[in-house]
Amino acid sequence: MGQLAARCRGRATGRVVRGSHTLGAQQRADLIRVGGAQGTGDSNSRPRRWAAGSCRRHRGVFVVPRCDDGWSSARRSTAHPTALSFDEVLLLSPRPGPPQLAFNFLPVTFTAATFDGGEVPYTSPEQLSALRVKLVDSHVVTRIRDSIKCIPIVDGADPYGTPTTYHLREHKPLTMRLAEQALLRAVRGWGYQLRKRQPVTFVSRFAGKDLLEPLVGEHRPQALGRLHVYPQFILDARTMGPSDRPGVIVGVKTRREIDLTVAELLELGVGVLGQYVLADPGKMVTEPDMDPWAYRRAAGAVERVHGSDLILRDAPGADTVDASQAWLESRLETFQDVLRTLAGADGARIQRELDQAAFELLGAFGRYEKTIDIATRLGKHGPLLLANGLAATIEQPVGSSNGRSVHSVRYQSPTFRFDQAGDKTDYKLERGLTTNGPFDVEFFANKRPRIAVITPREHKGVVENFINQLLHGVPGQNPFSQGFIRKYHLASCDVSVHPFDGGPLDAGAYRHACRAALQAGAVDLAIVITSEAQTHLAGDDSPYLVAKSTFMGHGVPVQEVKIETVRLPKLAVPLNSIALACYAKLGGIPFVIAAPRALAQELVIGIGSAHVKASRLTEPERVVGITTVFSADGTYLLSNASREADYADYPRELLRSLTECIEDIKNRNAWQRGDGLRLIFHVFKPLKDVEAIAVKQLVERLTRDYASVEFAFVHVSNDHELVMFDRVSAGIATHGGSVKGRFVPERGHAVAIGRREMLLAVGGPYDLKSATHAIPKPLLLKLHAESTFTDIEYLARQAYRFTSMSWRTMYPSRLPVTIQYSDLIAELLGQLRHVKNWNADAIVTRLRGSRWFL
Secondary structure, eight states: OOEEEEEEOOOSTTEEOOEEEEEETTOOEEEEEOOOOSSSSOOOOOOEEEEEEOOEEETTEEEEOOOTTTGGGSTTOSSSOEEEEGGGEEEEOOOOOOOOEEESEEEEEESOSEEEEEEEEOOOHHHHHHHHHHTTTTEEEEEETTEEEEEEOSTTOOOOSEEEEEEGGGOHHHHHHHHHHHHHHHHHHTTOOEEETTTEEEEOOSTTOOSSHHHHTTSSHHHHTTEEEEEEEEEEEEEEETTTEEEEEEEEEEEEEEOSBHHHHHHTTOOOTTOEEEEOOSOSOOOTTBOGGGGOEEEEEEEEEETTEEEEESOSSOSEEEGGGEEEOOOHHHHHHHHHHHHGGGHHHHHHHHHHHHHHHHSHHHHHHHHHHHHHHHTTTSSEEEETTEEEEEOOOTTSTTSOOOOOEEOOOOOEEOSTTSOSEESSHHHHHHHHOOTTTTTOOOSSOEEEEEEEGGGHHHHHHHHHHHHHOOTTOTTOSSHHHHHTTOSOOEEEEEEESSOTTOHHHHHHHHHHHHHHSOOSEEEEEEOGGGTTOOGGGOHHHHHHHHHHTTTOOEEEEEHHHHTOSOOHHHHHHHHHHHHHHTTOOOOEEOOOOOSSEEEEEEEEEEEEOSSTTSOOOEEEEEEEEEETTOOEEEEEEOOOBOTTTHHHHHHHHHHHHHHHHHHHHTOOTTOEEEEEEEESSOOOHHHHHHHHHHHHHHHTTSSEEEEEEEEEEOOSOOOEEETTOOOEEOTTSOEEOTTOOOTTEEEEETTTEEEEOOOOGGGOSSTTOOOOOOEEEEEOTTOSOOOHHHHHHHHHHHTTOOSSOSSOOSSOHHHHHHHHHHHHHHHHTTSTTOOGGGGGTTTTTSOTTO
16 A cells, blocks of 8 residues: 555654654554543543554545454444544654644734723722623723723623723733633623632533542432532633733633531531631622632631531631531542542542543643633634624634644753862763762761661661661662762761650650750751651641751751651662752752853842741731842852741841841852842742832842842742643653653743743653643743843743752752742741740751751
8 A cells, every 4th residue: 555644743642643644554553532522621521542553544534444453442333434533633653753832822813903992080999899780781891000991892882981992002901801801701601600700710510520420329429429529610811821922821620519518527427627617708799600609718627516516716707607507628638538438448449530530631631622622612603702893713722733833942951060160060960969979079078977866766676777778878779779978978977866755746755855866965967757647737746846946946957757758668769869858958069050150140049938827817917038049050058037027027127138148148259349240039929019129129239339230030930820731742651551741741841921921841741740640830930020130031041950959859840949948948937936945046047058948
């Protein structure tokens, strides 16, 4: 037959076949028929696997002849060839090809350049609500800054207020508000109720959409039948996205619901003490198009049950609620506990199958498929009406076969340096560290660190074996055959083991053992053996926090090791990360990255904050600013924490903390008046005005002392709905034989969104924990408008390099260390402040240059 051409783009496993490709007549191709009806993508049908056979193209479709090994299971199970359209076929072939990036972003095209409406000055929320009620059937009413825009959407409706003509280019936010309202009307027309209006959020509860329902069968349907896992969709209208056009982000999640009241759960034997519950406060006006679940709010945590009432703690409102009018929060852990209790012996099986069903929805291919389905349905009836004389056409996803193309760049992984001169480098961290030793091998002074080990006496034997393997390695097991001493070029380690009588939950016994270790002699590092059984404990009840507080109060960093880790049969990998963190906590510099040399003195500063709250539902009373400072090559220099302050005093305290850091670095690096400075600030939460003011005041002070000072505020976020796909990513095989990461792009792909934003892939197929792991979120970098250094490409490459700079583990992180370290500090400070006699001054005095938080 010779070579037969089939039009497809792919050469890699698991990708939609479209474009151009040549198949030999005798070549066997594994084909998957993608099941599922068009619409919202809520079909329960599963992909059908077609048996191997030769393939040819005929008039725009693939024609696959019947073969002898399973074609009878196909829908057209006849002797005649089966035709598959391009969108229905996946070609599974091992040959790699260039990436084909796609996104869950639907560009919109407008039918006009202007639209008419009216304006009314904004005076109060009550005025805005009254106008919306009055004009609900004829206008879109929305507030933009100090005015209310009233835009007619029905023929004959007059502009309300001062007549105004709006140009789309000059009124992008208003235009996308109109698009958002058009999406609301479309979703209501599909028969859904709304979870949220902004962004448009709805849950698919139609028959057959519950992921849990088909897994339960006939097992106690009266109880399990009222636990649900539904698809939840988010349609977020944005002024700009990938392809630099306005459009709609399609988000997909699962929504867990426990539809049994707490009273019913108690009758079924489900424990509720300590669990947070939801109740309907009854204060909000209900609207017919809103989901009833949207009105339920967290009422507090159950402290005890008194008759038919629940007595609550941490309650922002009433501290008593009727158990028949309350529902458990459906957090993952709570939902799983209820499922296991109700399902009994079948609970583990149901949970495994539920994880698989959720993955088919939230995995990369499932989300890509849902994005296409939503786009198809939104465009099914033509353009969406936005205003009189203005409509919007919803396009196919960016990067799909029928969508707009997008320009992308693949950032290379950084090169790691292991000496000051830059002669010892390697692009593989593990190999470079094993071959060359740590970066500071020539000047790290403490070559014989003193290590105290705190462990319950019942674990003394296995812990001693573990410590021996930590120090001397695991023979024959890479990557830790050398051990801590040889790998980090130490002379030896003086280890003292301090066993104590008491169980793993005895915080008092831990405290006494830590004090005894400190009294026995000087300690450079403490290794504390804890247990998974402690993870729910806090404050003075937590052995880990008590031990950390005791040692850190004396300037000694702590490395926690769980006894469950100690007992693992293969220890090389966890020991490797533990040794890395231990060396960093001792003050060592394991490695840095090779960074481009800038003409200016450059610092990268992470700004975080810890909100001091008495409990989960109370409002924050005070705030602590967290600052971490790094050199351009990723070397951690120091951290600082401002004093606790209320919101009014927080800017002054943050400025003081930043100034102290800069003064410390200035003296350390001997800055001169003629030097140029570049300060790059990474913030995880959107930069608030108070933080921007503090930083600008710092820069103004520095400008008086140095030749030039430029700065950039970069918001580093993973709190968004944008997802990046690679349609030719075949994924990788796991040890169990399954494939993980199909349709998941490799790390390092970057796509610009306008001039001030960048989408950056920081989790690839190798970073997924299992074959059923959901698609990782990319980072979204946003450059603040006040920035004077505005090279977003430079900033994105730097942020990507910093994801490989964590001294906590040998593997890249999903966040740059500027953000990761600030988060770790904030989390630990929030936990330690509830421990008796905790001395917060230790971290800004004795431990200021230590990586105590790793």
